[in-house]
Amino acid sequence: MFNKEKIVSRFMEYVKISSESGSEGDFHRKLIVDLDELGAEVSVDEAGSKAGSDANNIYAYLKGNMETEPLIFSCHMDTVKPGKNIEPIIEEGLIKSKGDTILGSDDKSGITAIVEAVKLIKEQNPDHGPIQMIFTISEEVGLRGAKNLDYDRIIGKRCYVIDSSGPVGKIIVQAPAHNKIVSEITGKPAHAGIAPEKGISAIMAGADAISTMNLLRIDEETTANIGTFEAVGAANIVSPAARIVGEVRSLDKDKIDLQTSHLVVCLRKAAD
Numbered sequence: 001m002f003n004k005e006k007i008v009s010r011f012m013e014y015v016k017i018s019s020e021s022g023s024e025g026d027f028h029r030k031l032i033v034d035l036d037e038l039g040a041e042v043s044v045d046e047a048g049s050k051a052g053s054d055a056n057n058i059y060a061y062l063k064g065n066m067e068t069e070p071l072i073f074s075c076h077m078d079t080v081k082p083g084k085n086i087e088p089i090i091e092e093g094l095i096k097s098k099g100d101t102i103l104g105s106d107d108k109s110g111i112t113a114i115v116e117a118v119k120l121i122k123e124q125n126p127d128h129g130p131i132q133m134i135f136t137i138s139e140e141v142g143l144r145g146a147k148n149l150d151y152d153r154i155i156g157k158r159c160y161v162i163d164s165s166g167p168v169g170k171i172i173v174q175a176p177a178h179n180k181i182v183s184e185i186t187g188k189p190a191h192a193g194i195a196p197e198k199g200i201s202a203i204m205a206g207a208d209a210i211s212t213m214n215l216l217r218i219d220e221e222t223t224a225n226i227g228t229f230e231a232v233g234a235a236n237i238v239s240p241a242a243r244i245v246g247e248v249r250s251l252d253k254d255k256i257d258l259q260t261s262h263l264v265v266c267l268r269k270a271a272d
């Protein structure tokens with residue numbers, strides 16, 4: 001069975017090796033050594049140069065001893081900031097950071113789980129099909145490693161990505177795509193008391209745009225929101241500038257495109 005002490009000590013070892021997005025090199029090298037030790041066939045791609053990282057995606061393959069569909073397990077190697085010189089401590093049965101950095105359990109708890117599970121499989125050799133492990137770079141800054149994966153190296157169709165909070169056993173099977181819309185409306189300033197007809201109000205144009213938008217719950221798969229409407233100015237000046245920020249989410253690619261262009265059209269019409 002799993003050895004709790006070994007899992008904890010591997011996790012502590014992993015989080016102590018800094019791997020902020022773009023600087024995963026040290027951890028990447030350590031993981032390759034550990035995967036080699038497990039007897040996995042390890043290779044790397046060239047995603048780092050495209051993703052702006054000093055490391056690459058790692059692919060590790062473990063032969064099966066029976067003919068079944070290959071299973072893939074994946075995690076990301078990078079962490080958010082501040083993730084340098086992490087000192088993990090154990091307090092009342094919980095692993096925490098000392099307080100001045102993140103802990104890095106996202107995603108090193110997942111990596112630890114995968115490596116320890118595969119180690120157990122190697123030791124006990126139960127019946128299992130081919131297993132592939134894929135460890136990616138720079139997830140936290142826009143899934144840059146995953147976007148530059150070498151699909152020719154991927155051996156199967158079913159992949160578990162161990163990277164979510166919540167109760168053990170929870171599985172996320174889909175997530176929405178997300179578009180952010182940033183709009184800057186330029187008006188024309190004028191003295192509102194003396195010559196308002198010489199001005200063009202950016203606030204009024206922005207308000208016009210928003211009032212024509214279909215927002216919030218669009219359908220069961222699609223949402224849209226305006227979260228920011230900024231226009232700071234004097235009460236006696238026709239507003240020269242406004243900034244509107246919103247977003248659209250949908251589980252359906254066509255719907256997100258349609259809703260996004262609807263918001264853009266509303267903004268353009270009002271600005272015209």
Ligand SMILES: [Zn+2]
Pocket residue numbers: 076106107139163164
């Ligand atoms: Zn994560």
